[in-house]
Amino acid sequence: PGWFSEISSMWPGEAHSLKVEKILFQGKSDYQNIMVFQSSTYGKVLVLDGVIQLTERDECAYQEMITHLPLCSIPNPRKVLVIGGGDGGVLREVARHSSVEKIDICEIDNMVVDVSKQYFPDVAVGYEDPRVTLHIGDGVAFLKAVPEGTYDAVIVDSSDPIGPAQELFEKPFFELVAKSLRPGGVVCTQAESIWLHMDIIEDIVSNCRQTFKGSVNYAWTTVPTYPSGMIGFMLCSTEGPPVDFKHPVNPIDENECQKSVRPLKFYNSEIHAAAFCLPSFAKRKIGPK
Numbered sequence: 001p002g003w004f005s006e007i008s009s010m011w012p013g014e015a016h017s018l019k020v021e022k023i024l025f026q027g028k029s030d031y032q033n034i035m036v037f038q039s040s041t042y043g044k045v046l047v048l049d050g051v052i053q054l055t056e057r058d059e060c061a062y063q064e065m066i067t068h069l070p071l072c073s074i075p076n077p078r079k080v081l082v083i084g085g086g087d088g089g090v091l092r093e094v095a096r097h098s099s100v101e102k103i104d105i106c107e108i109d110n111m112v113v114d115v116s117k118q119y120f121p122d123v124a125v126g127y128e129d130p131r132v133t134l135h136i137g138d139g140v141a142f143l144k145a146v147p148e149g150t151y152d153a154v155i156v157d158s159s160d161p162i163g164p165a166q167e168l169f170e171k172p173f174f175e176l177v178a179k180s181l182r183p184g185g186v187v188c189t190q191a192e193s194i195w196l197h198m199d200i201i202e203d204i205v206s207n208c209r210q211t212f213k214g215s216v217n218y219a220w221t222t223v224p225t226y227p228s229g230m231i232g233f234m235l236c237s238t239e240g241p242p243v244d245f246k247h248p249v250n251p252i253d254e255n256e257c258q259k260s261v262r263p264l265k266f267y268n269s270e271i272h273a274a275a276f277c278l279p280s281f282a283k284r285k286i287g288p289k
């Protein structure tokens, strides 16, 4: 009874609110405050330090796009690394790709994993796949220990630059990601909103263009419960076999009902291509040169 409002200095002067039926969990990990509540119209909601991470109703848009934009852009992804993504939703989506043999995930906060398994079983189902290995720790330290050229794809499913994920938006991290990828390997990172954080995005694009010598593209999707109703992604590839992110070479059929979980709710090949179309104000600043 009452309302949750997502008030943050990262989006001054605005706040998205959700009607609360019941608070289900409140706790504090070594890194952040964690809350779960039952909303009236978006299912259960996961909140970290007052910022909405996912809701049962619209998490499909984010988890499917951040996963299939990179994985459908290369012919045969085999080894995949997820940085962050402790809720398990990205793992659920990576598991749809039968070519994948190994899925490593490095999440800094074990409480996020435990809370997701308890309150969001349809999201945390990703942990049940036998190809998954969970590493609890800092993504930068993990990448420093990874042999060069290990992964075909890296997915950086982070929270926002204020908090534990701060370093995942800086150049040294992008350089470590580039080293961990094989030639023609791909990375997809959570890349904020062009309505709210164009300055941050310009820095990210600049750092990526210096670090990834293949292609660098910004894509986006709608997520009703993220501020400004959308979220972007940086799609980059390392030097090597060229990657054309706008044309998925490895399509995943939205009706393909593999042994794994439910059919895709959001992603398909048309929306993959459309995701790279930018409004003019954004094209000028972060569009292809």
Ligand SMILES: NCCCN[C@H]1CC[C@H](NCCCN)CC1
Pocket: 051, 052, 053, 054, 062, 063, 085, 086, 087, 089, 090, 157, 158, 159, 160, 190, 192, 193, 196, 226, 227, 230, 231
């Ligand atoms: N697996 C879901 C994790 C969600 N990642 C992020 C959670 C915070 C959210 N803030 C949006 C801020 C405005 N761009 C972005 C996605």
